[in-house]
Amino acid sequence: MTNPIVSALTGVIARLTDLADNPSINYQTLVIFFTWGQTAFEAYILRRQLPCYDRPAPPPALKAHLPKETFTKAQSYSRDKTRYSLAKLVFDQALGWGLIKVGAYAGLWDFAGRLLSGLGLGNNWVITRSLLWMTVLTLTTGIPGLPWSYYHTFILEQKHGFNKSTFGLWIADTIKTYALFAVIGLPVLAGFLKVIEWAGKSFVPWLMLFLLGIQLSLQIVYPTFIQPLFNKLEPLPEGELRTKVEELANQLGFPLKHLYVIDGSKRSSHSNAYFYGLPWSKHIVIYDTLIKDSTVDEVVAVLGHELGHWYFAHPTKLLLVTQLHLLLTLTIFSIFINNKALYSSFGFDPSLAVTSPQPICIGFVLFQLVLEPTDALVKFLLHAETRRMEYQADEFAVQLGKKKDLASALIKLHVTNLSSPHSDWLYSMYHHSHPILPERLNAMEAYKGGKPLALKGVNASASESEMKKDL
Ligand SMILES: [Zn+2]
Secondary structure, three states: OOOHHHHHHHHHHHHHHHHHOOOOOOHHHHHHHHHHHHHHHHHHHHHHHHHHHHOOOOOHHHOOOOOHHHHHHHHHHHHHHHHHHHHHHHHHHHHHHHHHHOOHHHHHHHHHHHHHHHOOOOOOOHHHHHHHHHHHHHHHHHHHHHHHHHHHHHHHHHHOOOEOOOHHHHHHHHHHHHHHHHHHHHHHHHHHHHHHHHHHHHHHHHHHHHHHHHHHHHHHHHHHHHHHHHOOEEEOOOOHHHHHHHHHHHHHOOOEEEEEEEOHHHOEOOOOEEEEEEOOEEEEEEEHHHHHHOOHHHHHHHHHHHHHHHHOOHHHHHHHHHHHHHHHHHHHHHHHOOOHHHHHHOOOOHHHHOOOOOOHHHHHHHHHHHHHHHHHHHHHHHHHHHHHHHHHHHHHHHHOOOHHHHHHHHHHHHHHOOOOOOOOHHHHHHHOOOOOHHHHHHHHHHOOOOOOOOOOOOOOOOOOOEEEEEO
16 A cells, blocks of 8 residues: 655645646746846845944954954955956856857757767767766866966955965865766766666665765865865964863763864965764864964864854754755755756757657756755745854853853954954855854854753764754
8 A cells, every 4th residue: 555645745846847747838938037036136245244344443343352343354355356256257158048048058969979979989878978078167167267266265365365375286186076077967967877877766765875975985085185185284282272172072971082173374374173983983173273263272172162052963953854855855956857848948959858768967967057046045044044053152152151261262363364343234144154243253152041951971973973063
């Protein structure tokens, strides 16, 4: 006997599938309309934010800590960054629109087919052709972005004194990033397509399992093999800081396995700290820039905040949220997977949507274009949640008695990172994963104490692995 909920759901999906595959729906027009709409919305938000950088003085909570000169510098840095974002936003949208208008998706698919026959392979090598297609697509969309990346590092960041990178390092970073795409991205994509091909109509749970496996393996692979390509991590030397961090970890029952310093100063003078790892073996990484600019107690207070994220299992909760989002995305994709109207709207032969072996990759990429505007909504919701988590982690540090040190550390970080203390509310809701500094300081000041912490031997995340979490 089949489960009535499952059969009802299958019925709904089947009906939606029929509705969505209608030759009179022009998906290309829809995508262009919605992506320009989203771009207009994002440009509007950035425009709302710009006047914040013309305000003459910092908010009252920060007045005592921000010298006039620093405040002016922060305003000017933020203004430049926002103008850059505005220009980049319009450029990216124009590029995406141009690619759709000239029929690049279908054109490059034919090109990948010619490459394939050049390699002496027939058209039934669908996955190989898909990998070739994704490679040329990635290069076509990525290369026009390189001058922007160059400008960001060597003109914008340089002007405000943050850039520590060199042209050689920048070139090496770019090459390594593309090499990682080839070494990790392409095999994962091949696996992704293979799972769908193999599982057929019921691919969703299998694909979820596959992707979760990849995410968890990256937790192990990233710090050991990928991060060392870009940065050097060294054990934090013995001394007062190391002793105090170990004491804190001990007090909280945090399974600290390794404590590292990362050479963040190699590229930039922005600073931070984070932790990652499996539930029984955690690594803490502190930026050398944070250590340089703060007192020992301030660094420990920052880690008190970080360990608040661990105590409340925030990374695990975020992982669950992303899994739910993925489940929803893949379920909607299952509605579009054989959609002939979608293929033909973008200049592909509609029979590709139903042939065997089917080039699923085309459907997935086109589906992503259709789904893209929903990202805005996801961003609003996700940021509301992460901001709530930041307040909670701050409260945790306050409960550990680190209010004064955390406040002064956050102010120092704010000053060295030249963040602007003013923000438009809509801009903040959309872009900020963290509350802005005056909000955090006010909340810490207003906090009256909550439930006592259950410390020592606490294991807030007994079963799941956790994602990297920035301050
Ligand atoms: Zn945080």
